[in-house]
Amino acid sequence: MTNPSRAALHSGETTTLNRRKVKNALFSLLALAAIFVSMVTLAGLLIDLVGRGGSSLDVQFLTSSPSRIPAKAGILPALVGTLWVTVLVALITLPIGIGAAIYLEEYAGRGRIARLLKINISNLAGVPSIVYGIFGLAIFVRGLDLGRTAFAASLTLSLLILPVVIISSAEALKAVPPSQREAAYALGATRWQVIRRALLPAAAPGILTGIVLAVARAVGETAPLILIGAVTFVTFVPTNPFEDKYTVLPIQIFNWANRPQEAFLEISAAAILVLIALMLLLNGAAIYLRARLSRGLQW
Amino acid sequence: MSMSKAKPTVRATTQEGARVTAEQVNASAARQESALRFDHVSCSYGKNLVVRDVALEVPRNQVTALIGPSGCGKSTLLRSINRMNDLVPSFRLDGSIYFDGEDISAQGADVIEIRRRVGMVFQKPNPFPKSIFENVAFGPRLLGQSTGLDDLVEESLRRAALWDEVKDKLSEPGLSLSGGQQQRLCIARAIAVRPEVILMDEPCSALDPRSTLQIEELMRVLAKDYTIVIVTHNMQQAARASDQTIFMTMGDDRAGYVVEYAPTSKVFTAPEHQLTADYVSGRFG
Numbered sequence: 046m047t048n049p050s051r052a053a054l055h056s057g058e059t060t061t062l063n064r065r066k067v068k069n070a071l072f073s074l075l076a077l078a079a080i081f082v083s084m085v086t087l088a089g090l091l092i093d094l095v096g097r098g099g100s101s102l103d104v105q106f107l108t109s110s111p112s113r114i115p116a117k118a119g120i121l122p123a124l125v126g127t128l129w130v131t132v133l134v135a136l137i138t139l140p141i142g143i144g145a146a147i148y149l150e151e152y153a154g155r156g157r158i159a160r161l162l163k164i165n166i167s168n169l170a171g172v173p174s175i176v177y178g179i180f181g182l183a184i185f186v187r188g189l190d191l192g193r194t195a196f197a198a199s200l201t202l203s204l205l206i207l208p209v210v211i212i213s214s215a216e217a218l219k220a221v222p223p224s225q226r227e228a229a230y231a232l233g234a235t236r237w238q239v240i241r242r243a244l245l246p247a248a249a250p251g252i253l254t255g256i257v258l259a260v261a262r263a264v265g266e267t268a269p270l271i272l273i274g275a276v277t278f279v280t281f282v283p284t285n286p287f288e289d290k291y292t293v294l295p296i297q298i299f300n301w302a303n304r305p306q307e308a309f310l311e312i313s314a315a316a317i318l319v320l321i322a323l324m325l326l327l328n329g330a331a332i333y334l335r336a337r338l339s340r341g342l343q344w
Numbered sequence: 345m346s347m348s349k350a351k352p353t354v355r356a357t358t359q360e361g362a363r364v365t366a367e368q369v370n371a372s373a374a375r376q377e378s379a380l381r382f383d384h385v386s387c388s389y390g391k392n393l394v395v396r397d398v399a400l401e402v403p404r405n406q407v408t409a410l411i412g413p414s415g416c417g418k419s420t421l422l423r424s425i426n427r428m429n430d431l432v433p434s435f436r437l438d439g440s441i442y443f444d445g446e447d448i449s450a451q452g453a454d455v456i457e458i459r460r461r462v463g464m465v466f467q468k469p470n471p472f473p474k475s476i477f478e479n480v481a482f483g484p485r486l487l488g489q490s491t492g493l494d495d496l497v498e499e500s501l502r503r504a505a506l507w508d509e510v511k512d513k514l515s516e517p518g519l520s521l522s523g524g525q526q527q528r529l530c531i532a533r534a535i536a537v538r539p540e541v542i543l544m545d546e547p548c549s550a551l552d553p554r555s556t557l558q559i560e561e562l563m564r565v566l567a568k569d570y571t572i573v574i575v576t577h578n579m580q581q582a583a584r585a586s587d588q589t590i591f592m593t594m595g596d597d598r599a600g601y602v603v604e605y606a607p608t609s610k611v612f613t614a615p616e617h618q619l620t621a622d623y624v625s626g627r628f629g
Contacts, residue, residue, distance in 0.1 A: 154433070155433070222470075224466060224468060224470035225470060225472065226431075227428065227431075227464075227466060227470070228466070228470045228471075228472065228530070228533075229472075229482075229486075230428065230431065230459065231426060231428060231459055231463065231464040231466075231534070232459065232460070232463070232482060232483040232486060232533065232534070232537055233456050233457065233459040233460030233483065233486060233487070233537060234456075234459075234486050235456055238486050242482070242485075242486070243472060246472075246473070246474075247472075247473060
């Protein structure tokens with residue numbers, strides 16, 4: 046280095062460069078720590094559950110009704126109840142959620158009322174689930190006199206997840222590039238044709254993923270169902286969703302986990318494993334649908 | 345659509361229109377008849393006037409290029425023909441646009457039918473995320489057509505000079521094609537609903553030179569059957585591919601207006617206005 050000032054400049058640059066590199070490395074470490082904390086917690090939970098309930102998890106457990114004797118107890122009525130609720134919630138939220146999202150994105154415009162509607166729907170997504178339980182009890186169970194049925198539970202849970210379904214569907218519609226809309230309009234499509242033939246197919250992966258994830262949330266809900274009268278001890282398998290008395294997995298788990306006997310804690314852990322497996326199945330279905338429907342969807 | 349009511353209007357105005365076209369020394373007198381007529385058209389978004397008082401006629405079965413610096417309102421003017429600006433809530437158009445003598449800018453005009461008769465090709469190729477076949481069949485299906493689609497798709501792809509490249513892979517996604525092919529697919533898609541006019545909004549700005557040349561050649565061929573209006577930033581393109589050139593620029597209030605409208609050869613070799621001369625020679629814009 047013959048030029049001293051230039052050498053100084055160079056060393057100054059080196060210091061800044063080193064500092065930037067340290068920050069860079071530090072941040073990736075922090076991010077790694079964050080993912081580590083969440084994954085370790087989850088793994089610990091799973092290991093604990095498998096350790097407690099794994100041994101109780103067998104065919105007999107899946108095909109028996111609850112019993113006072115833990116060794117004979119099973120989850121069949123709760124499992125079937127949960128399946129009823131899952132199917133019904135999906136069937137109810139699909140048309141209403143997509144319809145509301147289409148209205149918000151395509152018909153409501155950008156005015157004050159539309160904004161107010163959107164903000165309120167977002168707010169509804171944050172209302173505690175127990176509140177929906179109280180509402181469901183008043184309107185569906187008593188008001189419409191549906192009684193303590195899986196149908197009333199499905200309606201209540203549908204209300205609970207509708208805001209999430211509407212918001213995610215609206216986002217999916219909004220994510221369709223404007224060029225697609227223009228392309229359809231320019232060919233002489235009516236507004237409904239633009240929605241039906243251009244927007245919905247393009248937004249379908251996002252919409253369906255949102256619905257499946259929301260349904261998965263509904264399936265895991267307990268609080269509102271306690272209020273609207275899911276029964277904890279059901280020994281028959283519900284053949285239709287209008288039967289008086291029903292139960293679902295989270296309620297069954299809640300009931301067993303409250304018992305003092307160690308054996309009931311074990312089968313409640315086993316029931317949790319079944320519920321988690323069901324969630325995995327639903328989330329897997331969401332991922333599959335997304336991959337399947339978005340094949341060839343890239344712009 | 346009834347034309348009988350609108351016909352007298354055409355006759356009454358051809359006198360005035362003839363004055364304009366007389367200046368445009370046009371080789372083929374048979375093609376003098378105009379397809380589109382702008383009658384003192386001004387466009388605004390909210391309070392912003394973006395196009396001021398455009399009065400001109402676009403000849404049938406020719407390529408008419410709209411050139412001018414960015415923001416001079418070329419695209420707005422183009423999109424007001426097929427009513428695409430209706431999608432912008434604050435848009436307003438004063439004056440009238442006549443297509444075959446019929447006022448297509450009127451409130452009561454059938455926008456859906458206008459868009460069927462006036463096709464559009466956009467700046468960026470925008471095929472649907474569907475197969476090549478379904479992209480072309482999209483328009484006919486909108487109109488309720490479900491038979492004879494095979495022939496219609498083939499004919500449209502042939503006209504768009506894409507058939508030979510895609511005939512063996514019609515079921516593959518339209519988006520798997522190259523940019524130039526995608527744009528020709530969009531042209532085929534527009535042709536499939538049998539329009540009379542095709543609007544092109546900078547159709548080559550996202551394409552490489554070779555694809556650009558292909559589209560330009562295609563435009564020349566298509567002009568035999570269609571009236572083409574193209575917005576372009578590429579002056580060589582306007583010079584190469586158009587019969588008529590409309591040069592627009594914007595005034596001090598940023599509202600665009602037409603400076604010169606004449607046959608392309610004249611605009612590029614002997615422009616009337618200094619502004620046009622400066623623009624086509626690349627001195628501004």
